[in-house]
Amino acid sequence: MTSRLKRKLNDLGVDTSASKANETFCLIGTPLPPLEKSRDTGEFVPLWKQEVRDEKGRRRLHGAFTGGFSAGYFNTVGSKEGWTPSTFKSSRTDRAKQKAARPEDFMDEEDLAELRDSQTLVFQNEEVDIAGRSLDVDNEQDSMSLALERALLPTPKDSPATKILMKMGWRHGQGIGPRLTWRQKKLQDAQAKSTRILTLDDLKLDPNEEDEEAQKHTYPRADTPLTVVPRKDNTHGLGYTPGLSLNDALGNDHSNPFGPQISAGFGLGALNDADEDDVDIYDPGPSSRRNLTAYETGDENSYHHSISQKSDPGPHMNASRPRNTPLQRFRNGEPVLPEFVLAGTPVTDDKWYPLEDVPPGWKPDPHRVWDEYDKENEPAAPVPIPGNKGNLTIDQRGQALGETPLPSKARSVFDYLSQKDRERLKNFVPPKSRPEEPTPIATPLSAPEKPPAPRQFVYPRIEPSAAKAALLGFKPFTSDPVKHARYTAYLKSESEVASDGDRLQLKQKPGQDLEHFQLELEEYAQAATVFKPLSGAMAGRFTTAKTVEQGPAVIEGLHTPSHGTPPTETKEPETKMEEPENAKTHAVKHGMYGVLTRETSVWVPVRLLCKRFGVKEPETEAREEDPGPSSKAHNEWEPEAASAEVELVSADSGGASSSAAVSQGTGGGDRPKPRDLDNIGLGEDETQGADILTYQRPERSIFKAIFASDEENSDDEDQAKAEDTDLQDTSVPAPSGPLAQHPKEDVQMDVDNGPVDPATFKPKFVSRAERTTDDNPPSKKRKKGKEKRKSGKALVSFDVEEDGEDTTGASKPKDKERERERERKKKQRSKDKDSRKGVDRKEKQDEEVDDDEMWVEKTVPEVVQKMNADSSPEPPKEKVETSRLSKRMRAEDFM
């Protein structure tokens, strides 16, 4: 902002730094109206527009001044007449009954719902005072723990069932059932003690003992004790008490009278389980001590039993627990904290077992133990274990039973194949590789397997067929050429026996004694049997390697490059390629269509195809896979892609025949992120305004098409229009006069800002306070100015051509200053637009003058100003640009 303008504003009392002065009135682009469905529901609505509606969408309040609460049909009652009118009818035969009106009759749905809400249910997990904790204070607990318990535990509530029972006369501690007479009560008590079923006659009642008073009353039944099974949170076995020695556990040692015996107290009642920790419910003590009764042991005042027990605990309790003795001390002499009691029994029982007596002279020798174990692990003599049937084969079992073995040959893999499979396998064999006769495996082995103990020279023989086959098969001694040669010679000699009656024999190597020769021949014989080619189907699966890997041949001496061509291995991959097809073609050759020629794979038909065929889509694992771009593009209409397409089209062809382009429909997949239709024009739309900012100037032909018909020199209106259409096309008057430095500075300032970030840039205008009293948009102002211009000459219009005329005719000194200001203003405008585009402009100096009263420049930040002042040398590039700006493009220039 120029200092002049600032001064002017200051004179007028405008705070240039105020936010109001920095208001922006410039909008880029036209924001789309918000979409209907994304309207903010929490939007502010004035009070008078607000409507109260119930959950069914009916209006709740209407009537006078909308405050009226109209009951009746519209809101509450189901008929137009209001509550269903009921005629009062009463006849002699049918007397009208007094119908008691319930409150529910006058309630509407909401009221009923409220009523329903108020009826809360008691849930099972609510704290219920089962043990009657609230009733009787546990005297055994000391005050501290009681206080703790009260504080921590929620106040117990009686369950509804308890409440009902209480209403029926039941009290805590009583059993459930009809009350008993004195005699019945006695009987029940006796029954509880004895094991057999008693009747009333069995009860010997001492009439003297009978209390007159007692017989007058009925008594509640004895309570059934609640068995509270402690949770088992250790890993001991059932009934095991940790820390007990074997004797203790067996109950032989009664040295500890207060140990498990306490369990005798169990069964006295659930109310009496204060020392439950001490009680071992699995205590295997003498059965006499156990309480086998389901009822409490009933004595005369069994009803008061529990309370009296609480009030005076048993003697052993007192003994084991010295209470309220502040003199207690730990072992190390420290006094026990008040309100705390020293535990009578240690937390963990440390058991010490006496060490074994080590015999004198004993040495640790683990081998002794290991050897012993090894002896065990050694396979024991084949002692048939009768129970171990599973490990025996059928043959073994048969042997054990003394069955005559089935007449079977030596078993081979083929014996386990079915006849059909064997035939199939036979068919597999290419005829040339099939051996002449089945080679018995065992026979050739017989010769070399003879015990070599006598060391008599036996020339090992093999079957000629085997030898032939071995000749064709793998040669194990290829790495040793001499041995290889001898091996082949041996095989040849063995195979040619058929033609001659007499076999040729391999001679000893010179210097080879007989024994070694024997060994060598044996080796050959064995190798021949081992490495004879596979028979049957397997034969076709293996091929002998074409080349023998012998490692790199080391050439002695200096290296001389050989001229021989290196061995090429081009055939290798070809054979590899044929491999999978070979099996199939082989099968086809033999007419074995079926499993071998068939391949089954998963194929996923497109959903649409299934639909067209009227077939349910197959449920394959591959269903999730994308059916492929080609099909998908057609399959379902994707709004994103479509919108992207439309966008592309409109951007590229400038709105020309967009519909045709859309129908071409090649999926616009190359766009990184298609626009979401829901977001357009809203805050979430990241790309909002992006296409405006990245706007590319249309080609000249378009301008030509639009503006060619008009004559430029006469029609200034069109020119102005062109200016509006082409946003870049604005004019900057060249700096002239004494004010020239100001615009220059402005331009430079713009330059110093560097490249304009289109995403964040927002041009700002500062309105002059005294003129812009209303909030009219600039266009309106323009019009106003125009009108004013027409009415009086004193005011200057915003419109360009009129200004042009005006300035040409204006020679008044008063206008001069105004004109300068206009020019400056104009410059500012163009600069602004310039920066908005980020493109260099070609400007033409014109006589156009703006209405300078309308807009003033925004304050330049102080930093920038300072920079401008400091940076005296202008970058040369900018100079060029400013000079270029001196010429303004006309519409004809585009042609």
Place this chain on the structure above:
Amino acid sequence: MAPSRGPQPLARTLHQTLKAHKGTVNVATYAKGTAKYLLSGGQDRTIRLWNPSVGTEIKAYSGHGYEVLSITISHDNSKFASSGGDRTIFLWDVTSGNTIRRIGGHLSKTNVVEFNQEATVLASGSYDATVKLWDLRAQGRQAIQSLEEAKDSIQTLHIGPTYIMTGSVDGHVRTYDLRKGELRSDFIGHPVTAVVPTKDHQSYLATTLDSHVRLMDGSTGKLLNDFKGHVNTSYRCRACFGFNEASVVCGDENGVVWAWDLLDATVLQPNPPPRVHDKVITWTEHHPIEAGEMITASADGLIKVWSHPK
């Protein structure tokens, strides 16, 4: 009367000769339904509608720029589709003779087209080794799906109620089972030029270029029967079933129509059969309903309608 067992003798009496095509007749197919009419397409780029019983040409449909290789007729006989040397598939209106739609998408000549049973999907197999499935309900330009498993030119194609069967030069018959979502490819070993399934869709007849016609089991891929004796090594000669699927009929490259018993694969009498065409018989089709009617189309430009002697 012929014996009740075994196939009926083949119709070998010439009933009509339809000659209007110039050059090879590549395809001749009966209309659907009662099959009163016949459509044929040939090297002369025309498709002709015939009345085979009378022997008159009713209409000629011209529009193709190259030879016509395949014709398929919709179930209601209202339209048909044709394909050929031009890469576009033509969808014709039978009565008006206009093309309803031209579908392009293949990269080379389209050997075969086939409607599905409701004529909502059109499958086309091409020399570019793909089968493309086109949706006829919608006007999209993209195929619904493209089956690209074949490694060589697709020669033949059949659409069953729930499967699509293709035969390719790579020697495979591929069955795309829509219901199972499974592709079963049977290796025949030789270029497959025609696949004709039986009516129960349990087995199919595969004509291959090794002069064999094979009856294959569709479910297991096993060879049920092998018919040989004819010569078929380089042209597409379509074999078909005789009446009631009791026999197999195939015209060979010498212009001889061979017939075999379906069950024992013996050549039906006369053996060897007489030569009826001068050139390769490209298409043999038995009348779907009529017992004694059959057509053969040949490279000599003739379509012959055969029947039993009256």
